Amino acid sequence: MAQVLVVPRVRLNRDRVLQAAVGLADQAGIEALSMRRLAEELGVVPMALYKHVANKDELLDGMVEVIVAEIDPPAPDTEWKAAVRLRVLSARQMLLRHPWARSVLESRTTHTPAVLDYLESTIGMFLAGGFSADLTHHVMHALGSRMWGFTQELFDASADPARPPVDPAVQAARMQAMAERYPHILQISTAAAHDDSVVAHGCDDRFEFEFALDLLLDGFERLHVSGWSSSPVTRTA
Amino acid sequence: MAQVLVVPRVRLNRDRVLQAAVGLADQAGIEALSMRRLAEELGVVPMALYKHVANKDELLDGMVEVIVAEIDPPAPDTEWKAAVRLRVLSARQMLLRHPWARSVLESRTTHTPAVLDYLESTIGMFLAGGFSADLTHHVMHALGSRMWGFTQELFDASADPARPPVDPAVQAARMQAMAERYPHILQISTAAAHDDSVVAHGCDDRFEFEFALDLLLDGFERLHVSGWSSSPVTRTA
DNA sequence: ACCTGAACACCGTTCAAGT
């Protein structure tokens, strides 16, 4: 009759599993997320998870649902360019909160409802702005992974904190070798106004992200106002 | 004295290990590439590999070296825009030969010599075209993973061939449900001139790739001729 | 110098069993 007392303090359910998985990935990294470790975190035996997610792939899909739902909803009464810009920058904020999300989003090919909702409303912004379905199609491809807030790191900005500190003399010698073999890389590394230090220091991601995003948005606008359309003739090449 | 006869038919070396790894990934997929399976393919015990690569991470770095070296060298005596365009399209050809390369290139953060050489010569094209180091810096970020030939798939073009064929009636019902819940997605899927079938059929990747690439290159050109420079004032936001 | 064998500490997932 004391049976009720021995059930787990909180009954497991799909949402609790997904939240714990996101939390674990945030905190320990995506490579540390295993079914076994996640089960341990939830105080449960590994096989208990399989009543709530079919397998690890479905777990990852569920995690994507959770984080994509964190992206701000579309701003109402906003013209297309500002609306897309705001939305994409919101996606980027989400991505910064979940560093593992980039690789997981890229590895997933299945489209869960939250992902489809995000695509649907982003496409809707261009259509509402008067873009043809044709142009919108190509524009979505061109926007590409940038629509998820992805930014390109040319060099790894954050060195592994677990790595031993580098001797300044060694560092200087390395820079010297870089300068000889890769003069152009060194030139643009030190050129950016926001970063007068060395390659290893990384760039202002936000500036780089907005630079590329606005370049694309301006390009889309130019095509739109000029009445661009994909011509079958030029496409046979 | 017959000792020479019992050594492996072909002595293992780093290059043979890397070539076999690339071949295995090409043929069986990156998820099938394990140290154990690779060793088996080479007719050797798993631990034999560790004399030639330090660990699996270094194996992946080595594989990147092999495939990046396959990208065509820069075309001589070519103005920047055509030169960059040719190079990037060559990278894309390499990527099509090695479908696993995308995820591996994205997961790597270390820069091996072949990767640095590729960056160096691409940067050199912009500088030779008269771009400032400042603009070139941002342009390289904006080009982003497209410089490796990456294209964005909005929907998974190629369905898993191992999956059972879908009943046409089921397929039609799915399309109906899609049309109701995601009308915009359906609209742009059917709109592109080159693809009048359904979402599942995928797009003309080459057209989409060149569309986005040329949009970026045209944008770069416009900034260049207008004497663009990153202003510290606008960057404090 | 290069390869081997056995072992360790992990994986995802199955199956049959418990309550």
Next chain:
DNA sequence: ACCTGAACACCGTTCAAGT
């Protein structure tokens, strides 16, 4: 209906040993 325990077929990598 939900959780458990034992087992299977894998991983990457170590260490000490062989030739």
